[in-house]
Amino acid sequence: MAIRASHRSLRGISAVVALLAIGAVGCSEVSDAVDSAKDGAKKVARQRSVFSLDVGDCYNPNGKAEGTAYSVEIVPCEEAHQGQVVGEFALDKGKEYPGEEGVSTIADSRCPVEAQKYAPDTWAYPKGVALFYYTPTKESWATGDRAVSCTYTAEKGTFSGSLATAKSLKPEQTTYLKGSNAVYEALWANQSEKDSVEDDLAGYKAQAKAVAAALDTHLKGLEGIKGTEVGKLRATLTKAAGNWKKAANAADADAFYIAYDPAFTGIDPNKSVAARKELGLATTVPADEAEVWAG
Numbered sequence: 001m002a003i004r005a006s007h008r009s010l011r012g013i014s015a016v017v018a019l020l021a022i023g024a025v026g027c028s029e030v031s032d033a034v035d036s037a038k039d040g041a042k043k044v045a046r047q048r049s050v051f052s053l054d055v056g057d058c059y060n061p062n063g064k065a066e067g068t069a070y071s072v073e074i075v076p077c078e079e080a081h082q083g084q085v086v087g088e089f090a091l092d093k094g095k096e097y098p099g100e101e102g103v104s105t106i107a108d109s110r111c112p113v114e115a116q117k118y119a120p121d122t123w124a125y126p127k128g129v130a131l132f133y134y135t136p137t138k139e140s141w142a143t144g145d146r147a148v149s150c151t152y153t154a155e156k157g158t159f160s161g162s163l164a165t166a167k168s169l170k171p172e173q174t175t176y177l178k179g180s181n182a183v184y185e186a187l188w189a190n191q192s193e194k195d196s197v198e199d200d201l202a203g204y205k206a207q208a209k210a211v212a213a214a215l216d217t218h219l220k221g222l223e224g225i226k227g228t229e230v231g232k233l234r235a236t237l238t239k240a241a242g243n244w245k246k247a248a249n250a251a252d253a254d255a256f257y258i259a260y261d262p263a264f265t266g267i268d269p270n271k272s273v274a275a276r277k278e279l280g281l282a283t284t285v286p287a288d289e290a291e292v293w294a295g
Contacts, residue, residue: 048074050134053149055118056164057085061153068137080158083132087114087150097141103148107133111150112185119163120177123282125152126159172225173279179218183267184289186214197253197260204256208247208263215241215267225279233275240266268293 049071053059058077062070075081089110091103098106111133119125132153136145152163169177190210192203215237222234243263250256269285270293277283 047071050149051140051145051147053085053088053134055085055088056162058162059083059085059151060158077162078160080160082158083151083153084163085149085151086118086163087111089114089148089150091136091146091148093146097136097138099138103135107135107148107150109189110148114150115152116177116181117166119152119165120169120174120181121165121282122181123276123284123286124165125163125286126154127287128155128157129153129159129163130155170280173281175221175225176230176275176279176281179214179221180272183211183214183218186210187267197256201250201253201256204260205248205250208244208250208256208260211263211267212241212244212248215244227275227278229274229278233272236266236271265293 047062048057048059053072056077057074058079058081059072059074060082061072072083077084087110091098091106097103111131115131116122129152132151134147134149134151136147166174187207187210190207192200192207194200194203197204219234219237219241222230222237240263243259243266246259247256247263250259269289273283273285
């Protein structure tokens with residue numbers, strides 16, 4: 001977000017442009033000019049301050065998707081758009097401005113959680129959509145701005161339709177997604193900054209412990225879901241959980257590697273496709289996840 005700023009109305013400008021065009025060109029150009037003016041007027045009418053974004057709003061940024069923004073164009077979700085607000089939360093009002101890095105760190109942690117409350121099935125997202133967020137700047141913080149708006153935004157092009165899925169899910173679908181999402185969140189949120197296990201064995205073991213705990217919770221949830229393929233997945237994940245626990249308790253790097261390979265392979269998203277199909281969920285592994293396990 002950015003400093004609140006007053007905006008001049010642009011309603012009159014489009015009308016003047018249309019009138020000038022009518023007096024200067026032929027019929028077809030007049031029609032095009034009028035249509036263009038109407039489109040411009042519609043866009044002006046749809047402008048809303050970024051401070052008033054609500055969960056569920058579909059929008060187009062004014063200019064580049066990233067950077068300081070004052071307003072966006074709100075559009076019906078059935079129209080092509082670049083982003084949708086899928087979560088929001090407020091930063092601690094009692095603290096001083098955390099700085100850009102501090103705000104981003106909080107948003108990186110909170111936005112995936114908030115977004116999954118609104119759109120739990122990450123496999124159902126349009127191709128090329130990624131999680132972004134609008135956050136306070138130092139200047140807007142001084143005016144009382146504390147809101148973070150989490151959005152899924154198309155990095156290229158647009159998409160149509162709402163990402164909202166939470167309210168339409170069946171209980172067993174919700175249970176599955178909550179457990180599955182938590183497993184991968186535990187994996188990536190606890191990733192060591194070191195490329196080598198030897199350089200941060202403790203960090204890698206902490207990650208393994210977090211994934212093992214998430215898997216245990218996921219497995220408990222799966223116990224209450226019927227289905228042949230769900231049963232097969234539960235057996236696969238049970239083995240994976242055992243290997244993650246071995247990695248978490250590894251005495252040295254060699255022991256960690258021995259356990260880690262089958263542990264990581266055991267949570268390959270491709271292994272859950274059949275169970276997802278049985279549950280009526282999206283079955284196409286997101287490209288970024290497919291690339292990780294393919295490598």
